[in-house]
Amino acid sequence: KVYPFKNVVAMSHMLLQPYVSEAQVLVDMTCGNGHDTAFLASLMKDDAVLYAFDIQDCAVARTKERLDSLGLSHKTVVYRQGSHDDLVGHIAEPIDIAVFNLGYLPSGDHGIHTKSETTIKAIKICLHKIAINGIIMIAAYPGTEAGAQEEKALRRFLQSVPQREFDVSLWQPINQIHCPPVLYIVQKRG
Numbered sequence: 001k002v003y004p005f006k007n008v009v010a011m012s013h014m015l016l017q018p019y020v021s022e023a024q025v026l027v028d029m030t031c032g033n034g035h036d037t038a039f040l041a042s043l044m045k046d047d048a049v050l051y052a053f054d055i056q057d058c059a060v061a062r063t064k065e066r067l068d069s070l071g072l073s074h075k076t077v078v079y080r081q082g083s084h085d086d087l088v089g090h091i092a093e094p095i096d097i098a099v100f101n102l103g104y105l106p107s108g109d110h111g112i113h114t115k116s117e118t119t120i121k122a123i124k125i126c127l128h129k130i131a132i133n134g135i136i137m138i139a140a141y142p143g144t145e146a147g148a149q150e151e152k153a154l155r156r157f158l159q160s161v162p163q164r165e166f167d168v169s170l171w172q173p174i175n176q177i178h179c180p181p182v183l184y185i186v187q188k189r190g
């Protein structure tokens, strides 16, 4: 498969690919239309567990439909409707991969946008639960007012994450007009 260096989702998948097949516990924190969940489910081991969270019922339903239509229903996917900062606390096992694709549901209600307070709260819980070498991947979209506010707060928070415990970096296109998306990559050090 060819991954173009084009957008945050392609970049996120490319960076995650070698880790997904080794992971035991994976979480899609904002499953939306199910593209990220399908990517993770397609590459994960048969005995791995993937949690798919979204605050909207319709997103959870769309994600399930997508996985069923792609023949991925044999994978262990736990679907939950709710806010990720509540739901992630219920995962008992160490998390190997957590994916946040922030913003609103494309072809859905653009008024339902991830919020910096709950996003950062959920990331803080992930930082406690993430396994050694585990990855938290966060795609942020500063192109809207809500997205810009969220990305600013997120950057400030991620810059304060202790270097002794985590490597934190970002990827961003630099020749795009307007405000290109940003991909933040957090890895727990060994």
Ligand code: SAM
Pocket: 029, 030, 031, 032, 033, 034, 035, 036, 037, 053, 054, 055, 056, 059, 082, 083, 084, 085, 101, 102, 103, 104, 105, 106, 112, 113, 114, 115, 118
């Ligand atoms: N990952 C999705 C995909 O592959 O299709 C796209 C996600 S979309 C950009 C952002 C999603 O975040 C929306 O579906 C929205 O409902 C969800 N969302 C917003 N606030 C949330 C929260 N507090 N907890 C969980 N999901 C949330």
